[in-house]
Amino acid sequence: MIKKYYLLSPGPTPVPEDVLAEASKPIIHHRTSEFSDIFMEAIDGLKYTFQTKNDVFILTSSGTGAMETAIANTLSPADKVITINGGKFGERWGHICRAYGVNVKEITLGWGEPFSKAQLADELKVNPETKAVFTTLSETSSGTIYDIQGFGEVVDSTDAILVVDGISGIGATPCPMDEWKVDILISGSQKSFMIPPGLSYIAFSPKAWTLTEKSTLPKFYFDAKRAKKSLGKRTTPWTPAISLIIQQKKALEFIKSIGLENLIEHHRILGESTRAGVKAIGLELLSKSPGNIVTAIKVPEGLDGKEIVKTMQGKYKAYIAGAQDPHKGEFFRIAHLGYMGGFDVITSLSALEMTLSEVGYRFERGKAVKAAEEILEENWK
Amino acid sequence: MIKKYYLLSPGPTPVPEDVLAEASKPIIHHRTSEFSDIFMEAIDGLKYTFQTKNDVFILTSSGTGAMETAIANTLSPADKVITINGGKFGERWGHICRAYGVNVKEITLGWGEPFSKAQLADELKVNPETKAVFTTLSETSSGTIYDIQGFGEVVDSTDAILVVDGISGIGATPCPMDEWKVDILISGSQKSFMIPPGLSYIAFSPKAWTLTEKSTLPKFYFDAKRAKKSLGKRTTPWTPAISLIIQQKKALEFIKSIGLENLIEHHRILGESTRAGVKAIGLELLSKSPGNIVTAIKVPEGLDGKEIVKTMQGKYKAYIAGAQDPHKGEFFRIAHLGYMGGFDVITSLSALEMTLSEVGYRFERGKAVKAAEEILEENWK
Numbered sequence: 001m002i003k004k005y006y007l008l009s010p011g012p013t014p015v016p017e018d019v020l021a022e023a024s025k026p027i028i029h030h031r032t033s034e035f036s037d038i039f040m041e042a043i044d045g046l047k048y049t050f051q052t053k054n055d056v057f058i059l060t061s062s063g064t065g066a067m068e069t070a071i072a073n074t075l076s077p078a079d080k081v082i083t084i085n086g087g088k089f090g091e092r093w094g095h096i097c098r099a100y101g102v103n104v105k106e107i108t109l110g111w112g113e114p115f116s117k118a119q120l121a122d123e124l125k126v127n128p129e130t131k132a133v134f135t136t137l138s139e140t141s142s143g144t145i146y147d148i149q150g151f152g153e154v155v156d157s158t159d160a161i162l163v164v165d166g167i168s169g170i171g172a173t174p175c176p177m178d179e180w181k182v183d184i185l186i187s188g189s190q191k192s193f194m195i196p197p198g199l200s201y202i203a204f205s206p207k208a209w210t211l212t213e214k215s216t217l218p219k220f221y222f223d224a225k226r227a228k229k230s231l232g233k234r235t236t237p238w239t240p241a242i243s244l245i246i247q248q249k250k251a252l253e254f255i256k257s258i259g260l261e262n263l264i265e266h267h268r269i270l271g272e273s274t275r276a277g278v279k280a281i282g283l284e285l286l287s288k289s290p291g292n293i294v295t296a297i298k299v300p301e302g303l304d305g306k307e308i309v310k311t312m313q314g315k316y317k318a319y320i321a322g323a324q325d326p327h328k329g330e331f332f333r334i335a336h337l338g339y340m341g342g343f344d345v346i347t348s349l350s351a352l353e354m355t356l357s358e359v360g361y362r363f364e365r366g367k368a369v370k371a372a373e374e375i376l377e378e379n380w381k
Numbered sequence: 382m383i384k385k386y387y388l389l390s391p392g393p394t395p396v397p398e399d400v401l402a403e404a405s406k407p408i409i410h411h412r413t414s415e416f417s418d419i420f421m422e423a424i425d426g427l428k429y430t431f432q433t434k435n436d437v438f439i440l441t442s443s444g445t446g447a448m449e450t451a452i453a454n455t456l457s458p459a460d461k462v463i464t465i466n467g468g469k470f471g472e473r474w475g476h477i478c479r480a481y482g483v484n485v486k487e488i489t490l491g492w493g494e495p496f497s498k499a500q501l502a503d504e505l506k507v508n509p510e511t512k513a514v515f516t517t518l519s520e521t522s523s524g525t526i527y528d529i530q531g532f533g534e535v536v537d538s539t540d541a542i543l544v545v546d547g548i549s550g551i552g553a554t555p556c557p558m559d560e561w562k563v564d565i566l567i568s569g570s571q572k573s574f575m576i577p578p579g580l581s582y583i584a585f586s587p588k589a590w591t592l593t594e595k596s597t598l599p600k601f602y603f604d605a606k607r608a609k610k611s612l613g614k615r616t617t618p619w620t621p622a623i624s625l626i627i628q629q630k631k632a633l634e635f636i637k638s639i640g641l642e643n644l645i646e647h648h649r650i651l652g653e654s655t656r657a658g659v660k661a662i663g664l665e666l667l668s669k670s671p672g673n674i675v676t677a678i679k680v681p682e683g684l685d686g687k688e689i690v691k692t693m694q695g696k697y698k699a700y701i702a703g704a705q706d707p708h709k710g711e712f713f714r715i716a717h718l719g720y721m722g723g724f725d726v727i728t729s730l731s732a733l734e735m736t737l738s739e740v741g742y743r744f745e746r747g748k749a750v751k752a753a754e755e756i757l758e759e760n761w762k
Contacts (some may be wrong), residue, residue, distance in 0.1 A: 005407070005409070007408060007409070007410060009406070009410050010409060011620065012405065012408045012409075012411065012623060013408075014408065014621070017406070020404070020405045020406070020407065020408075021405050023401070023404030023405055023577075024401045024402050025401070025406040026388070026395065026396070026401065027388060027393045027394075027395065027396050027401075027577050028386070028388070028393075029390050030386060030392060030393065032577070032694075032700075040464060058577055058580070058725050059440065060442055060443050060446075061441055061442055061446070061602060061619075062441050062602075062620045062621065062622075063603070063619075064602050064618075064619045065441075065442070065619075066600045068602045069603050081546070094602045095601065099395075099572050099599050099600065099601040099604070100599040100601075101599065110525040131733075145707075159455075184657070188620075190408075190620060190623075195622065196404075196408050196623050196624040196625075197411070197441070197620045197621030197622055197623055198441055198623075198624070198625060217599070218480050218481040218482065218599065219475045219480065220442075220445070220449050220476065220480040220481075221442060221445050221446045221449045222602075223480070237445075238442075238443040238444075238445045238446075239392065239393070239443045239569075239571060239578045240445075240578065241511075241577065241578055241579030241622065242393060242445065242571075242577050242578055243404060243577040243579070243624075244579060244622070244624075244625075247445070255440065270586050286424070299553070313413075319410050319413075337545055348410075367640075
């Protein structure tokens with residue numbers, strides 16, 4: 001058999017064929033009106049997906065670079081902040097803040113555990129000097145969605161800003177930046193934006209932007225003021241990843257043609273059918289608030305989680321994701337993100353059924369696929 | 382006429398067709414042995430071009446990010462450094478150092494003016510507390526080469542480290558890192574490395590690496606220790622620009638098949654023929670120490686430099702570079718860098734002859750091309 005490779009991870013995600021082809025065109029110079037037109041179209045598309053009137057800046061970096069940009073441009077040493085750590089990416093906010101000498105009050109949650117806006121309001125009450133609250137829209141490590149709308153309501157009534165890592169979430173789950181009063185929203189190219197990794201995106205609300213005037217943390221490559229000044233000239237301060245921006249413009253045309261609402265609905269269907277499938281064969285979700293980006297599934301008692309991932313990836317070339325430290329082997333993650341379709345869900349579940357059968361899990365073969373099919377068919381319009 | 386586009390700028394540079402095609406392949410996951418093999422082959426190729434036994438780290442950023450990496454990982458606030466500013470890129474070292482609160486002694490040279498190792502030795506004598514000397518191999522803004530070998534001899538006998546921006550120079554002009562005692566060497570993907578922009582490269586000597594233990598400047602995305610730790614596991618700390626790394630591996634195979642020495646010799650021939658061509662029609666070079674990366678040519682008295690660049694770029698689609706601030710209009714720059722060949726030099730000079738004729742410069746038509754042809758033919762083996 002030809003063993004075809006299926007990319008089913010929560011980033012990188014598959015890139016549409018005609019978007020891949022864009023990168024095979026000859027390179028053009030970035031200080032040209034031809035490139036500026038493409039660049040500004042990409043920015044318009046990003047503003048559309050961020051649902052914001054604010055500028056969106058394109059950085060040549062992975063998402064972590066945009067997270068650092070948020071911190072370095074708004075804070076000063078010893079500023080007090082709250083970070084919500086419910087997994088690898090929430091934890092990263094704390095790591096970056098501490099690297100910059102920022103004073104972090106970290107709220108550590110169990111992976112997959114929810115955190116309510118009332119809890120956040122309480123935290124802000126006892127920490128009235130908080131300059132910023134750092135959180136995550138979709139925590140990729142645990143497949144959990146947080147209540148950004150609620151956090152926005154709570155933080156908006158304080159002097160703090162709300163900074164949201166929307167790297168894997170934007171485009172796949174609702175997060176209208178302006179309506180939900182998000183002050184800094186970031187994302188990355190290799191998720192629902194449907195292009196390879198290498199670009200990250202960041203937008204500042206007027207409230208967040210005023211902090212850039214006071215911030216004394218050092219920055220240069222990630223200096224947002226330089227990015228803003230250059231954007232006024234339809235360009236970037238540093239030589240950007242030209243080919244990726246051209247791909248992003250193309251992918252955003254596709255995203256616009258679908259419509260953001262439909263793209264989010266698409267993810268809802270994929271998420272729901274995946275959850276229905278795994279539940280139908282007796283598996284449990286890790287998250288109490290699962291999102292439509294990636295589904296984290298607990299490894300059934302007595303089975304070897306690493307073996308499941310290894311078989312899925314190695315034998316079936318169904319490239320799902322394992323669990324990250326310190327939870328390696330405890331669960332695995334099936335993504336349904338970006339340019340994945342209904343039959344990618346079926347592929348995941350079918351490969352999972354074959355794998356589980358092989359590792360000795362007792363279940364009724366076919367039930368996962370059947371449950372997913374039913375939801376897909378019902379929504380197939 | 383079909384007006385073909387010729388990219389003749391010092392970055393981005395043309396990408397070979399089969400390297401472009403690499404980016405149109407489906408995206409693979411970066412945490413796989415398949416990708417790690419590609420990644421490590423790219424690193425081997427980078428070590429070959431850097432002529433070093435040190436690790437070379439691949440960053441997803443433009444070259445400016447690698448410059449910041451050099452500073453943020455080796456220095457602490459108020460450390461004293463020397464920067465050699467002979468143009469836009471030498472100047473940038475000072476800008477980044479100041480952004481981080483480093484104490485800068487800036488040596489400001491006229492654009493195109495040389496700076497000797499004896500002068501550097503004198504500066505180090507009067508500034509014995511200097512922690513680092515920042516300089517440029519090939520100053521792209523003025524087409525000037527500096528004496529890195531000499532600087533290496535001088536700095537090696539002190540406690541300071543020598544940090545070299547080799548962004549446009551590596552691969553095109555000699556700079557054997559270990560032999561010349563360069564402590565930090567950086568480069569970028571969109572120059573002689575023959576791929577699109579989006580990746581930068583940095584290597585530390587053992588002497589430079591010891592400084593990373595003491596440095597207290599904040600860093601996270603550009604943390605070299607994290608990069609080193611990840612490299613030990615054949616990966617990167619953050620999701621890298623996968624498609625660009627795959628392209629870089631392919632382009633490095635091509636570079637290795639040519640051989641570094643031959644690639645440098647190739648650039649010598651292109652540089653020499655370009656210089657001979659422009660001199661043959663009475664034009665003057667800006668630089669007293671011109672390199673083989675880009676040739677900066679003074680605008681003849683009475684002519685409009687901006688008009689020359691506009692005609693070259695707009696009418697003839699020969700995308701050469703103008704002069705940067707504060708010297709706009711005073712000179713223009715023809716690159717002969719990376720995947721450009723002998724007939725790209727002829728194209729540049731032919732477009733220049735047509736342009737100069739149009740703007741009223743008096744010269745004997747054909748002499749520039751003739752002079753370049755003679756050198757190219759003589760070396761055509």
